[in-house]
Amino acid sequence: MSTTTPVRSAAPATRSAASGAPRAKRQPASRWLVLGVLSLASVYFLAPVWWLLVSSTKTSGDLFSGNGFWFGHFALFANLREVFTHQGGIYWQWLANSALYAVGGAGVSTLISAMAGYALAKYAYRGREFTFNTVLAAVLVPQPLLAVPLYLLFSQLHLVNTYWAVLLPSMVSPFGVYLARIYAASSVPDEIIEAGRIDGAGELRIFMTIALRVMTPALVTIFLFQFVSIWTNYLLPVLMLANDKLQPVTVGVVGWQAQRAIGPTAVPFNIVITAAMVSAIPLVVLFLSLQRFWRSGLTAGSVK
Structure with missing residues:
Protein backbone atom coordinates (compact mmCIF):
# COMPACT_ATOMS: atom_id res chain seq x y z
CA MET A 1 0.00 0.00 0.00
CA VAL A 43 2.47 54.79 -32.54
CA TYR A 44 -0.53 55.64 -34.72
CA PHE A 45 -1.82 58.27 -32.28
CA LEU A 46 1.48 59.64 -30.99
CA ALA A 47 3.36 59.91 -34.29
CA PRO A 48 1.49 63.08 -35.41
CA VAL A 49 2.01 64.62 -31.96
CA TRP A 50 5.73 63.87 -32.10
CA TRP A 51 5.95 65.32 -35.62
CA LEU A 52 4.20 68.49 -34.42
CA LEU A 53 6.57 68.89 -31.48
CA VAL A 54 9.67 68.28 -33.61
CA SER A 55 8.50 70.52 -36.46
CA SER A 56 7.76 73.41 -34.10
CA THR A 57 11.47 73.54 -33.24
CA LYS A 58 12.67 73.83 -36.85
CA THR A 59 13.22 76.70 -39.21
CA SER A 60 11.14 76.98 -42.37
CA GLY A 61 13.96 75.54 -44.48
CA ASP A 62 14.51 72.53 -42.21
CA LEU A 63 10.86 71.52 -42.49
CA PHE A 64 11.34 70.44 -46.09
CA SER A 65 14.75 68.83 -45.73
CA GLY A 66 16.05 65.97 -43.64
CA ASN A 67 14.06 63.64 -41.43
CA GLY A 68 10.62 65.00 -40.58
CA PHE A 69 10.54 63.08 -37.31
CA TRP A 70 13.84 64.34 -35.95
CA PHE A 71 15.25 67.67 -34.90
CA GLY A 72 17.17 70.09 -37.09
CA HIS A 73 18.35 73.59 -36.25
CA PHE A 74 16.71 74.42 -32.93
CA ALA A 75 14.53 77.49 -33.48
CA LEU A 76 11.67 76.98 -31.05
CA PHE A 77 12.10 80.26 -29.18
CA ALA A 78 12.42 82.24 -32.41
CA ASN A 79 9.26 80.56 -33.72
CA LEU A 80 7.37 81.35 -30.52
CA ARG A 81 8.44 84.98 -30.72
CA GLU A 82 7.19 85.18 -34.31
CA VAL A 83 3.88 83.54 -33.38
CA PHE A 84 3.11 85.99 -30.58
CA THR A 85 4.26 89.09 -32.45
CA HIS A 86 2.93 88.38 -35.96
CA GLN A 87 0.15 90.75 -37.12
CA GLY A 88 0.46 92.89 -34.02
CA GLY A 89 0.23 89.96 -31.59
CA ILE A 90 -3.25 88.90 -32.67
CA TYR A 91 -2.48 85.34 -31.57
CA TRP A 92 -2.87 86.48 -27.95
CA GLN A 93 -6.38 87.69 -28.81
CA TRP A 94 -7.24 84.37 -30.44
CA LEU A 95 -6.11 82.44 -27.36
CA ALA A 96 -8.13 84.74 -25.09
CA ASN A 97 -11.21 84.27 -27.29
CA SER A 98 -10.81 80.48 -27.23
CA ALA A 99 -10.45 80.56 -23.45
CA LEU A 100 -13.59 82.66 -23.14
CA TYR A 101 -15.64 80.40 -25.38
CA ALA A 102 -14.32 77.15 -23.89
CA VAL A 103 -14.30 78.05 -20.19
CA GLY A 104 -17.54 80.03 -20.26
CA GLY A 105 -19.43 77.64 -22.50
CA ALA A 106 -18.18 74.50 -20.78
CA GLY A 107 -18.82 75.89 -17.30
CA VAL A 108 -22.43 76.90 -18.00
CA SER A 109 -23.03 73.70 -19.97
CA THR A 110 -21.76 71.59 -17.08
CA LEU A 111 -24.06 73.32 -14.59
CA ILE A 112 -27.09 73.00 -16.87
CA SER A 113 -26.27 69.34 -17.55
CA ALA A 114 -25.94 68.63 -13.82
CA MET A 115 -29.27 70.26 -13.01
CA ALA A 116 -31.09 68.55 -15.88
CA GLY A 117 -29.52 65.15 -15.23
CA TYR A 118 -30.25 65.32 -11.51
CA ALA A 119 -33.88 66.26 -12.15
CA LEU A 120 -34.32 63.45 -14.68
CA ALA A 121 -32.80 60.93 -12.28
CA LYS A 122 -34.34 61.90 -8.94
CA TYR A 123 -37.75 63.44 -9.64
CA ALA A 124 -40.73 61.51 -10.94
CA TYR A 125 -43.01 63.59 -13.13
CA ARG A 126 -45.15 63.17 -16.21
CA GLY A 127 -43.15 63.20 -19.41
CA ARG A 128 -39.82 62.38 -17.81
CA GLU A 129 -39.05 59.45 -20.09
CA PHE A 130 -40.13 61.40 -23.16
CA THR A 131 -37.80 64.23 -22.16
CA PHE A 132 -34.92 61.82 -21.64
CA ASN A 133 -35.59 60.12 -24.98
CA THR A 134 -35.53 63.53 -26.64
CA VAL A 135 -32.12 64.17 -25.08
CA LEU A 136 -30.90 60.81 -26.40
CA ALA A 137 -32.14 61.73 -29.87
CA ALA A 138 -30.28 65.04 -29.66
CA VAL A 139 -27.07 63.16 -28.81
CA LEU A 140 -27.32 61.32 -32.13
CA VAL A 141 -27.65 64.52 -34.19
CA PRO A 142 -24.27 65.55 -35.69
CA GLN A 143 -23.36 69.04 -34.56
CA PRO A 144 -22.32 70.29 -38.04
CA LEU A 145 -25.92 69.82 -39.19
CA LEU A 146 -27.01 72.53 -36.76
CA ALA A 147 -24.46 75.13 -37.86
CA VAL A 148 -26.43 76.60 -40.79
CA PRO A 149 -29.80 76.67 -38.94
CA LEU A 150 -28.09 78.38 -36.01
CA TYR A 151 -26.57 80.94 -38.36
CA LEU A 152 -29.98 81.73 -39.88
CA LEU A 153 -31.54 81.99 -36.43
CA PHE A 154 -28.82 84.21 -34.99
CA SER A 155 -28.83 86.44 -38.05
CA GLN A 156 -32.49 87.20 -37.34
CA LEU A 157 -31.58 88.01 -33.74
CA HIS A 158 -28.63 90.19 -34.83
CA LEU A 159 -26.17 88.04 -32.89
CA VAL A 160 -23.92 87.09 -35.81
CA ASN A 161 -20.36 88.39 -35.46
CA THR A 162 -20.67 88.69 -31.68
CA TYR A 163 -19.32 86.64 -28.79
CA TRP A 164 -22.82 85.30 -28.10
CA ALA A 165 -22.97 83.60 -31.50
CA VAL A 166 -20.41 81.06 -30.26
CA LEU A 167 -21.13 81.14 -26.53
CA LEU A 168 -24.85 80.39 -26.61
CA PRO A 169 -24.65 77.14 -28.65
CA SER A 170 -21.74 76.03 -26.47
CA MET A 171 -23.85 76.20 -23.32
CA VAL A 172 -25.99 73.22 -24.31
CA SER A 173 -24.69 69.64 -24.27
CA PRO A 174 -27.16 66.76 -24.75
CA PHE A 175 -24.40 64.26 -24.04
CA GLY A 176 -23.65 66.08 -20.80
CA VAL A 177 -27.30 65.80 -19.73
CA TYR A 178 -27.28 62.10 -20.57
CA LEU A 179 -24.06 61.44 -18.64
CA ALA A 180 -25.22 63.48 -15.63
CA ARG A 181 -28.52 61.61 -15.53
CA ILE A 182 -26.85 58.20 -15.63
CA TYR A 183 -24.31 59.15 -12.97
CA ALA A 184 -26.86 60.78 -10.66
CA ALA A 185 -29.14 57.75 -10.84
CA SER A 186 -26.35 55.37 -9.87
CA SER A 187 -24.21 57.44 -7.50
CA VAL A 188 -26.51 59.82 -5.60
CA PRO A 189 -28.31 57.68 -3.00
CA ASP A 190 -31.95 58.46 -2.30
CA GLU A 191 -31.19 58.00 1.40
CA ILE A 192 -28.89 61.04 1.39
CA ILE A 193 -31.55 63.16 -0.28
CA GLU A 194 -34.19 62.03 2.22
CA ALA A 195 -31.82 62.75 5.09
CA GLY A 196 -31.34 66.28 3.81
CA ARG A 197 -35.08 66.79 3.56
CA ILE A 198 -35.59 65.50 7.10
CA ASP A 199 -32.99 67.97 8.33
CA GLY A 200 -35.02 70.77 6.75
CA ALA A 201 -32.87 71.48 3.70
CA GLY A 202 -34.62 72.70 0.57
CA GLU A 203 -34.27 71.05 -2.84
CA LEU A 204 -31.87 73.68 -4.13
CA ARG A 205 -29.66 73.38 -1.07
CA ILE A 206 -29.63 69.58 -1.34
CA PHE A 207 -28.61 69.84 -4.96
CA MET A 208 -25.91 72.46 -4.40
CA THR A 209 -24.37 71.03 -1.21
CA ILE A 210 -24.86 67.27 -1.64
CA ALA A 211 -25.62 66.24 -5.21
CA LEU A 212 -23.02 68.45 -6.89
CA ARG A 213 -20.25 67.18 -4.62
CA VAL A 214 -21.21 63.56 -5.18
CA MET A 215 -21.42 64.11 -8.94
CA THR A 216 -17.99 65.76 -9.14
CA PRO A 217 -16.32 62.99 -11.23
CA ALA A 218 -19.11 63.10 -13.80
CA LEU A 219 -19.14 66.90 -13.87
CA VAL A 220 -15.39 67.03 -14.44
CA THR A 221 -15.81 64.61 -17.35
CA ILE A 222 -18.63 66.69 -18.83
CA PHE A 223 -16.59 69.87 -18.46
CA LEU A 224 -13.56 68.29 -20.10
CA PHE A 225 -15.48 66.89 -23.06
CA GLN A 226 -17.31 70.16 -23.62
CA PHE A 227 -14.11 72.20 -23.22
CA VAL A 228 -12.31 70.09 -25.84
CA SER A 229 -15.31 70.23 -28.17
CA ILE A 230 -15.52 74.04 -27.96
CA TRP A 231 -11.76 74.61 -28.12
CA THR A 232 -11.38 72.51 -31.27
CA ASN A 233 -14.59 73.68 -32.93
CA TYR A 234 -14.01 75.26 -36.32
CA LEU A 235 -17.21 75.22 -38.36
CA LEU A 236 -19.45 77.24 -36.04
CA PRO A 237 -16.97 80.10 -35.38
CA VAL A 238 -15.97 80.39 -39.03
CA LEU A 239 -19.64 80.76 -39.98
CA MET A 240 -20.59 83.14 -37.17
CA LEU A 241 -17.53 85.40 -36.91
CA ALA A 242 -16.14 87.65 -39.60
CA ASN A 243 -14.13 89.91 -37.30
CA ASP A 244 -10.58 88.64 -36.79
CA LYS A 245 -10.53 89.91 -33.21
CA LEU A 246 -13.51 87.69 -32.28
CA GLN A 247 -12.20 84.48 -33.80
CA PRO A 248 -10.85 81.57 -31.72
CA VAL A 249 -7.40 80.14 -32.23
CA THR A 250 -8.61 77.32 -34.50
CA VAL A 251 -10.02 79.71 -37.08
CA GLY A 252 -7.04 82.02 -36.77
CA VAL A 253 -4.44 79.29 -37.35
CA VAL A 254 -6.33 77.97 -40.37
CA GLY A 255 -6.41 81.52 -41.72
CA TRP A 256 -2.64 81.75 -41.32
CA GLN A 257 -2.23 78.43 -43.08
CA ALA A 258 -4.25 79.75 -46.01
CA GLN A 259 -1.96 82.80 -46.23
CA ARG A 260 1.35 80.95 -46.12
CA ALA A 261 1.95 81.29 -49.86
CA ILE A 262 0.36 84.65 -50.67
CA GLY A 263 2.88 87.36 -51.53
CA PRO A 264 4.50 89.60 -48.95
CA THR A 265 1.84 88.86 -46.30
CA ALA A 266 2.57 85.15 -46.38
CA VAL A 267 2.91 83.40 -43.03
CA PRO A 268 5.89 81.00 -42.87
CA PHE A 269 4.94 77.39 -42.51
CA ASN A 270 7.01 76.92 -39.35
CA ILE A 271 5.02 79.72 -37.70
CA VAL A 272 1.75 77.99 -38.55
CA ILE A 273 3.00 74.70 -37.09
CA THR A 274 4.28 76.36 -33.92
CA ALA A 275 0.95 78.16 -33.48
CA ALA A 276 -0.88 74.84 -33.81
CA MET A 277 1.42 73.28 -31.22
CA VAL A 278 0.84 76.10 -28.74
CA SER A 279 -2.94 75.82 -29.19
CA ALA A 280 -2.83 72.16 -28.10
CA ILE A 281 -0.98 72.85 -24.83
CA PRO A 282 -4.09 73.94 -22.83
CA LEU A 283 -5.83 70.67 -23.73
CA VAL A 284 -2.88 68.59 -22.52
CA VAL A 285 -2.63 70.58 -19.29
CA LEU A 286 -6.37 70.18 -18.68
CA PHE A 287 -6.26 66.42 -19.22
CA LEU A 288 -3.32 65.97 -16.84
CA SER A 289 -4.76 68.20 -14.13
CA LEU A 290 -8.29 66.72 -14.11
CA GLN A 291 -7.59 63.02 -14.55
CA ARG A 292 -7.43 62.40 -10.80
CA PHE A 293 -11.17 63.11 -10.50
CA TRP A 294 -12.02 60.09 -12.64
CA ARG A 295 -10.29 57.43 -10.55
CA SER A 296 -12.72 57.05 -7.68
CA GLY A 297 -16.26 57.96 -6.76
CA LEU A 298 -16.97 60.22 -3.83
CA THR A 299 -19.83 58.15 -2.35
CA ALA A 300 -17.78 55.15 -1.23
CA GLY A 301 -18.98 54.30 2.27
CA SER A 302 -21.57 57.07 2.42
CA VAL A 303 -24.48 54.62 2.77
CA LYS A 304 -24.29 51.71 5.19
Whole structure:
Protein backbone atom coordinates (compact mmCIF):
# COMPACT_ATOMS: atom_id res chain seq x y z
CA MET A 1 0.00 0.00 0.00
CA SER A 2 2.73 2.42 0.90
CA THR A 3 4.58 1.70 -2.32
CA THR A 4 1.61 2.17 -4.65
CA THR A 5 0.07 5.26 -3.07
CA PRO A 6 2.82 7.69 -4.15
CA VAL A 7 2.56 6.34 -7.70
CA ARG A 8 -1.21 6.92 -7.85
CA SER A 9 -0.94 10.43 -6.39
CA ALA A 10 1.89 11.37 -8.72
CA ALA A 11 -0.04 10.44 -11.85
CA PRO A 12 -2.72 13.15 -11.53
CA ALA A 13 -0.02 15.65 -10.69
CA THR A 14 1.85 14.63 -13.82
CA ARG A 15 -1.28 14.89 -15.92
CA SER A 16 -2.19 18.28 -14.47
CA ALA A 17 1.32 19.51 -15.10
CA ALA A 18 1.19 18.16 -18.61
CA SER A 19 -2.24 19.67 -19.23
CA GLY A 20 -1.18 22.96 -17.68
CA ALA A 21 1.93 23.30 -19.83
CA PRO A 22 0.06 24.33 -23.02
CA ARG A 23 -1.92 26.92 -21.06
CA ALA A 24 1.29 28.39 -19.70
CA LYS A 25 2.57 28.70 -23.28
CA ARG A 26 -0.65 30.25 -24.60
CA GLN A 27 -0.78 33.06 -22.01
CA PRO A 28 2.46 34.78 -23.07
CA ALA A 29 1.39 34.60 -26.73
CA SER A 30 -1.90 36.36 -26.04
CA ARG A 31 -0.14 38.87 -23.84
CA TRP A 32 2.38 39.69 -26.55
CA LEU A 33 -0.47 40.03 -29.06
CA VAL A 34 -2.25 42.55 -26.86
CA LEU A 35 0.98 44.47 -26.27
CA GLY A 36 1.66 44.51 -30.01
CA VAL A 37 -1.77 45.89 -30.82
CA LEU A 38 -1.46 48.56 -28.10
CA SER A 39 2.00 49.49 -29.33
CA LEU A 40 0.75 49.95 -32.88
CA ALA A 41 -2.17 52.04 -31.65
CA SER A 42 0.20 54.18 -29.56
CA VAL A 43 2.47 54.79 -32.54
CA TYR A 44 -0.53 55.64 -34.72
CA PHE A 45 -1.82 58.27 -32.28
CA LEU A 46 1.48 59.64 -30.99
CA ALA A 47 3.36 59.91 -34.29
CA PRO A 48 1.49 63.08 -35.41
CA VAL A 49 2.01 64.62 -31.96
CA TRP A 50 5.73 63.87 -32.10
CA TRP A 51 5.95 65.32 -35.62
CA LEU A 52 4.20 68.49 -34.42
CA LEU A 53 6.57 68.89 -31.48
CA VAL A 54 9.67 68.28 -33.61
CA SER A 55 8.50 70.52 -36.46
CA SER A 56 7.76 73.41 -34.10
CA THR A 57 11.47 73.54 -33.24
CA LYS A 58 12.67 73.83 -36.85
CA THR A 59 13.22 76.70 -39.21
CA SER A 60 11.14 76.98 -42.37
CA GLY A 61 13.96 75.54 -44.48
CA ASP A 62 14.51 72.53 -42.21
CA LEU A 63 10.86 71.52 -42.49
CA PHE A 64 11.34 70.44 -46.09
CA SER A 65 14.75 68.83 -45.73
CA GLY A 66 16.05 65.97 -43.64
CA ASN A 67 14.06 63.64 -41.43
CA GLY A 68 10.62 65.00 -40.58
CA PHE A 69 10.54 63.08 -37.31
CA TRP A 70 13.84 64.34 -35.95
CA PHE A 71 15.25 67.67 -34.90
CA GLY A 72 17.17 70.09 -37.09
CA HIS A 73 18.35 73.59 -36.25
CA PHE A 74 16.71 74.42 -32.93
CA ALA A 75 14.53 77.49 -33.48
CA LEU A 76 11.67 76.98 -31.05
CA PHE A 77 12.10 80.26 -29.18
CA ALA A 78 12.42 82.24 -32.41
CA ASN A 79 9.26 80.56 -33.72
CA LEU A 80 7.37 81.35 -30.52
CA ARG A 81 8.44 84.98 -30.72
CA GLU A 82 7.19 85.18 -34.31
CA VAL A 83 3.88 83.54 -33.38
CA PHE A 84 3.11 85.99 -30.58
CA THR A 85 4.26 89.09 -32.45
CA HIS A 86 2.93 88.38 -35.96
CA GLN A 87 0.15 90.75 -37.12
CA GLY A 88 0.46 92.89 -34.02
CA GLY A 89 0.23 89.96 -31.59
CA ILE A 90 -3.25 88.90 -32.67
CA TYR A 91 -2.48 85.34 -31.57
CA TRP A 92 -2.87 86.48 -27.95
CA GLN A 93 -6.38 87.69 -28.81
CA TRP A 94 -7.24 84.37 -30.44
CA LEU A 95 -6.11 82.44 -27.36
CA ALA A 96 -8.13 84.74 -25.09
CA ASN A 97 -11.21 84.27 -27.29
CA SER A 98 -10.81 80.48 -27.23
CA ALA A 99 -10.45 80.56 -23.45
CA LEU A 100 -13.59 82.66 -23.14
CA TYR A 101 -15.64 80.40 -25.38
CA ALA A 102 -14.32 77.15 -23.89
CA VAL A 103 -14.30 78.05 -20.19
CA GLY A 104 -17.54 80.03 -20.26
CA GLY A 105 -19.43 77.64 -22.50
CA ALA A 106 -18.18 74.50 -20.78
CA GLY A 107 -18.82 75.89 -17.30
CA VAL A 108 -22.43 76.90 -18.00
CA SER A 109 -23.03 73.70 -19.97
CA THR A 110 -21.76 71.59 -17.08
CA LEU A 111 -24.06 73.32 -14.59
CA ILE A 112 -27.09 73.00 -16.87
CA SER A 113 -26.27 69.34 -17.55
CA ALA A 114 -25.94 68.63 -13.82
CA MET A 115 -29.27 70.26 -13.01
CA ALA A 116 -31.09 68.55 -15.88
CA GLY A 117 -29.52 65.15 -15.23
CA TYR A 118 -30.25 65.32 -11.51
CA ALA A 119 -33.88 66.26 -12.15
CA LEU A 120 -34.32 63.45 -14.68
CA ALA A 121 -32.80 60.93 -12.28
CA LYS A 122 -34.34 61.90 -8.94
CA TYR A 123 -37.75 63.44 -9.64
CA ALA A 124 -40.73 61.51 -10.94
CA TYR A 125 -43.01 63.59 -13.13
CA ARG A 126 -45.15 63.17 -16.21
CA GLY A 127 -43.15 63.20 -19.41
CA ARG A 128 -39.82 62.38 -17.81
CA GLU A 129 -39.05 59.45 -20.09
CA PHE A 130 -40.13 61.40 -23.16
CA THR A 131 -37.80 64.23 -22.16
CA PHE A 132 -34.92 61.82 -21.64
CA ASN A 133 -35.59 60.12 -24.98
CA THR A 134 -35.53 63.53 -26.64
CA VAL A 135 -32.12 64.17 -25.08
CA LEU A 136 -30.90 60.81 -26.40
CA ALA A 137 -32.14 61.73 -29.87
CA ALA A 138 -30.28 65.04 -29.66
CA VAL A 139 -27.07 63.16 -28.81
CA LEU A 140 -27.32 61.32 -32.13
CA VAL A 141 -27.65 64.52 -34.19
CA PRO A 142 -24.27 65.55 -35.69
CA GLN A 143 -23.36 69.04 -34.56
CA PRO A 144 -22.32 70.29 -38.04
CA LEU A 145 -25.92 69.82 -39.19
CA LEU A 146 -27.01 72.53 -36.76
CA ALA A 147 -24.46 75.13 -37.86
CA VAL A 148 -26.43 76.60 -40.79
CA PRO A 149 -29.80 76.67 -38.94
CA LEU A 150 -28.09 78.38 -36.01
CA TYR A 151 -26.57 80.94 -38.36
CA LEU A 152 -29.98 81.73 -39.88
CA LEU A 153 -31.54 81.99 -36.43
CA PHE A 154 -28.82 84.21 -34.99
CA SER A 155 -28.83 86.44 -38.05
CA GLN A 156 -32.49 87.20 -37.34
CA LEU A 157 -31.58 88.01 -33.74
CA HIS A 158 -28.63 90.19 -34.83
CA LEU A 159 -26.17 88.04 -32.89
CA VAL A 160 -23.92 87.09 -35.81
CA ASN A 161 -20.36 88.39 -35.46
CA THR A 162 -20.67 88.69 -31.68
CA TYR A 163 -19.32 86.64 -28.79
CA TRP A 164 -22.82 85.30 -28.10
CA ALA A 165 -22.97 83.60 -31.50
CA VAL A 166 -20.41 81.06 -30.26
CA LEU A 167 -21.13 81.14 -26.53
CA LEU A 168 -24.85 80.39 -26.61
CA PRO A 169 -24.65 77.14 -28.65
CA SER A 170 -21.74 76.03 -26.47
CA MET A 171 -23.85 76.20 -23.32
CA VAL A 172 -25.99 73.22 -24.31
CA SER A 173 -24.69 69.64 -24.27
CA PRO A 174 -27.16 66.76 -24.75
CA PHE A 175 -24.40 64.26 -24.04
CA GLY A 176 -23.65 66.08 -20.80
CA VAL A 177 -27.30 65.80 -19.73
CA TYR A 178 -27.28 62.10 -20.57
CA LEU A 179 -24.06 61.44 -18.64
CA ALA A 180 -25.22 63.48 -15.63
CA ARG A 181 -28.52 61.61 -15.53
CA ILE A 182 -26.85 58.20 -15.63
CA TYR A 183 -24.31 59.15 -12.97
CA ALA A 184 -26.86 60.78 -10.66
CA ALA A 185 -29.14 57.75 -10.84
CA SER A 186 -26.35 55.37 -9.87
CA SER A 187 -24.21 57.44 -7.50
CA VAL A 188 -26.51 59.82 -5.60
CA PRO A 189 -28.31 57.68 -3.00
CA ASP A 190 -31.95 58.46 -2.30
CA GLU A 191 -31.19 58.00 1.40
CA ILE A 192 -28.89 61.04 1.39
CA ILE A 193 -31.55 63.16 -0.28
CA GLU A 194 -34.19 62.03 2.22
CA ALA A 195 -31.82 62.75 5.09
CA GLY A 196 -31.34 66.28 3.81
CA ARG A 197 -35.08 66.79 3.56
CA ILE A 198 -35.59 65.50 7.10
CA ASP A 199 -32.99 67.97 8.33
CA GLY A 200 -35.02 70.77 6.75
CA ALA A 201 -32.87 71.48 3.70
CA GLY A 202 -34.62 72.70 0.57
CA GLU A 203 -34.27 71.05 -2.84
CA LEU A 204 -31.87 73.68 -4.13
CA ARG A 205 -29.66 73.38 -1.07
CA ILE A 206 -29.63 69.58 -1.34
CA PHE A 207 -28.61 69.84 -4.96
CA MET A 208 -25.91 72.46 -4.40
CA THR A 209 -24.37 71.03 -1.21
CA ILE A 210 -24.86 67.27 -1.64
CA ALA A 211 -25.62 66.24 -5.21
CA LEU A 212 -23.02 68.45 -6.89
CA ARG A 213 -20.25 67.18 -4.62
CA VAL A 214 -21.21 63.56 -5.18
CA MET A 215 -21.42 64.11 -8.94
CA THR A 216 -17.99 65.76 -9.14
CA PRO A 217 -16.32 62.99 -11.23
CA ALA A 218 -19.11 63.10 -13.80
CA LEU A 219 -19.14 66.90 -13.87
CA VAL A 220 -15.39 67.03 -14.44
CA THR A 221 -15.81 64.61 -17.35
CA ILE A 222 -18.63 66.69 -18.83
CA PHE A 223 -16.59 69.87 -18.46
CA LEU A 224 -13.56 68.29 -20.10
CA PHE A 225 -15.48 66.89 -23.06
CA GLN A 226 -17.31 70.16 -23.62
CA PHE A 227 -14.11 72.20 -23.22
CA VAL A 228 -12.31 70.09 -25.84
CA SER A 229 -15.31 70.23 -28.17
CA ILE A 230 -15.52 74.04 -27.96
CA TRP A 231 -11.76 74.61 -28.12
CA THR A 232 -11.38 72.51 -31.27
CA ASN A 233 -14.59 73.68 -32.93
CA TYR A 234 -14.01 75.26 -36.32
CA LEU A 235 -17.21 75.22 -38.36
CA LEU A 236 -19.45 77.24 -36.04
CA PRO A 237 -16.97 80.10 -35.38
CA VAL A 238 -15.97 80.39 -39.03
CA LEU A 239 -19.64 80.76 -39.98
CA MET A 240 -20.59 83.14 -37.17
CA LEU A 241 -17.53 85.40 -36.91
CA ALA A 242 -16.14 87.65 -39.60
CA ASN A 243 -14.13 89.91 -37.30
CA ASP A 244 -10.58 88.64 -36.79
CA LYS A 245 -10.53 89.91 -33.21
CA LEU A 246 -13.51 87.69 -32.28
CA GLN A 247 -12.20 84.48 -33.80
CA PRO A 248 -10.85 81.57 -31.72
CA VAL A 249 -7.40 80.14 -32.23
CA THR A 250 -8.61 77.32 -34.50
CA VAL A 251 -10.02 79.71 -37.08
CA GLY A 252 -7.04 82.02 -36.77
CA VAL A 253 -4.44 79.29 -37.35
CA VAL A 254 -6.33 77.97 -40.37
CA GLY A 255 -6.41 81.52 -41.72
CA TRP A 256 -2.64 81.75 -41.32
CA GLN A 257 -2.23 78.43 -43.08
CA ALA A 258 -4.25 79.75 -46.01
CA GLN A 259 -1.96 82.80 -46.23
CA ARG A 260 1.35 80.95 -46.12
CA ALA A 261 1.95 81.29 -49.86
CA ILE A 262 0.36 84.65 -50.67
CA GLY A 263 2.88 87.36 -51.53
CA PRO A 264 4.50 89.60 -48.95
CA THR A 265 1.84 88.86 -46.30
CA ALA A 266 2.57 85.15 -46.38
CA VAL A 267 2.91 83.40 -43.03
CA PRO A 268 5.89 81.00 -42.87
CA PHE A 269 4.94 77.39 -42.51
CA ASN A 270 7.01 76.92 -39.35
CA ILE A 271 5.02 79.72 -37.70
CA VAL A 272 1.75 77.99 -38.55
CA ILE A 273 3.00 74.70 -37.09
CA THR A 274 4.28 76.36 -33.92
CA ALA A 275 0.95 78.16 -33.48
CA ALA A 276 -0.88 74.84 -33.81
CA MET A 277 1.42 73.28 -31.22
CA VAL A 278 0.84 76.10 -28.74
CA SER A 279 -2.94 75.82 -29.19
CA ALA A 280 -2.83 72.16 -28.10
CA ILE A 281 -0.98 72.85 -24.83
CA PRO A 282 -4.09 73.94 -22.83
CA LEU A 283 -5.83 70.67 -23.73
CA VAL A 284 -2.88 68.59 -22.52
CA VAL A 285 -2.63 70.58 -19.29
CA LEU A 286 -6.37 70.18 -18.68
CA PHE A 287 -6.26 66.42 -19.22
CA LEU A 288 -3.32 65.97 -16.84
CA SER A 289 -4.76 68.20 -14.13
CA LEU A 290 -8.29 66.72 -14.11
CA GLN A 291 -7.59 63.02 -14.55
CA ARG A 292 -7.43 62.40 -10.80
CA PHE A 293 -11.17 63.11 -10.50
CA TRP A 294 -12.02 60.09 -12.64
CA ARG A 295 -10.29 57.43 -10.55
CA SER A 296 -12.72 57.05 -7.68
CA GLY A 297 -16.26 57.96 -6.76
CA LEU A 298 -16.97 60.22 -3.83
CA THR A 299 -19.83 58.15 -2.35
CA ALA A 300 -17.78 55.15 -1.23
CA GLY A 301 -18.98 54.30 2.27
CA SER A 302 -21.57 57.07 2.42
CA VAL A 303 -24.48 54.62 2.77
CA LYS A 304 -24.29 51.71 5.19
